[in-house]
Amino acid sequence: MTTTTDLPGTTDRDANPTRRRTSLRAGGLLVGVLLLIAVAAASLAIGSKQIPLHDVWTGLFDPSGTENDAIIRRLRLPRTLIGIAVGAALGVAGAVMQTLTRNPLADPGLLGVNAGASAAVVTAISLFGVRSFDIYLWCALAGAALAAVLVNMLGGSRAATPVRLALAGTAVNAALFGYVNGLQMVDMSALDTMRHWAVGTLAGRDAGLLVKALPVLLAGALLAMLVARPLGALSLGDDSAKALGANVARxxxxxxxxxxxxxxxxxxxxxxxxxxxxxxxxxxxxxxxPDPRWMFPACAVYAPVLMLASDVVGRVVVPPSEIEVGIVTAFFGGLLFIHLVRQRKVAQL
Known part of the structure; x- marks a missing residue:
């Protein structure tokens, strides 16, 4: 009997494209993990004071109370861990949003979700005098939800197109950040507390913030992974998703x-x-x-790489000052956004 491997020019690799695709995906994830380790090491070593990698290792696992140990453990390690957690959260959120809306331009920042969270926190600080991170967290969740609903409504809900959603998100972003800036001008006494809500930064964050936010981040990540399979079906259209057994509304x-x-x-x-x-x-x-079951974990690995790399760039580009990571990511993201909009297949949507 003749098999595919007996045919001229055919190999076992050609006979099993599924295995080849799985190997490619697994290899991509492995490369992402290695990149994340490398950029995390750079985040610990690079800053206003350069610390050799062997001193970084000593500071992490065998501290002796030196100045370098204190810098690593009290300042750079919390900053790096927060960058990893927040980067993974934003990467997965963007992937979920693009899959859900079938919109290649969807992004938590571009569609106003981050601006909604920021505006809610600034309102709590300026109008109600809130100074507790626990309340900040709940305000940010409420603001993010309201902004997502508003942009979806302005974009046309189920009839929304990528360009309409992008325009609605841009309008909501502009309005909310104008509101934030207005509050900062009115309430000068709270300016120092509020100003980092206008531009995202990893500077000055301590591990306690991550500990308090981690349960929420893990809950969001778990939900994203649980809906990965039905979201893949939903990306084919509501009718196809129902035919495949997915509960569209849920x-x-x-x-x-x-x-x-x-x-x-x-x-x-x-x-x-x-x-x-x-x-x-x-x-x-x-x-x-396009499979969300692979794309979501990959985003959780590669997004922190971009986050930490942008943070390192911001630290070294204008020494001894630093540029906030939100400005660095906006610069590179703006270039990509222009490229995507100019593509014919996106511009025609």
């Missing part, structure tokens, strides 16, 4: 809940950081394809 509600939890908690910790959720899903699709 999937949408859970996906929106995941986006709200991830974006709200991330913004409560760092302020609004845009474009990570736009850039990373486009990058990882090169090896994951």
């Amino acid at each position: 999937t949408r509600v859970l996906a929106i809940a995941a986006i709200t939890l991830l974006c709200g908690a991330a913004t409560a910790v760092c302020g609004p950081i845009g474009f990570i959720g736009l850039m990373i899903p486009h990058a990882v699709r090169a090896f994951t394809g």
Whole structure:
């Protein structure tokens, strides 16, 4: 009997494209993990004071009370861990949003979700004198949810197109950040507390913030992974999703809940950081394809790489000062956004 491997020019690799695709996806994830380790090491070593990698290792695992140990353990380690957690949250949220809306331009920052969370926190600070992170967190979640609903309504709900959603998100972003800036001008006494909510940053964050936000971030990530399969079916259209056994209404509600939890908690910790959720899903699709079951974990690995790399760039580009990570990601994300809009297949939507 003749098999495919007996045919001229055919190999076992050609006979099993599923295995080849799985190997490509697994290899892409492995590369992402290695990149994340490398950029995390750079985040610990690079700053206003350069610390050799062997001193970084000593400071982490065998501290002796030196100045370098204190810098690493008290300042850079919390900053790096927060960057990893927040980056992963924003990357997964962007992937969920793009899959749910079938919109290649969807992004938590671009569609106003981060701005909504930021505006809610600034309102709590300026109008109600709130200074507790626990309240910040709940305000950010509420603001993110309201902004997501508003943009969806302005964009046309189920009839929304990528361009209409992008325009609605831009309008909501402009209005909310104008509101934030207005409050900052009116309430000068709270300016120092509020100003980082206008531009996202990892500077000055301590591990306690991450500990408080981590349950919310994990809940959002778990929801995203649970709806990955039905979201893949939903991306084919509502009728196809129902035919494949997916509960369309429940999937949408859970996906929106995941986006709200991830974006709200991330913004409560760092302020609004845009474009990570736009850039990373486009990058990882090169090896994951459109399957959310592979794309979401890949975004959780590669988004922190971009977050920490942007943070390191911001530290070294204008020494001894630093540029907030939200500005760096906005610069690179803006270039990508222009490229995507100019593509014919997006511009025609």
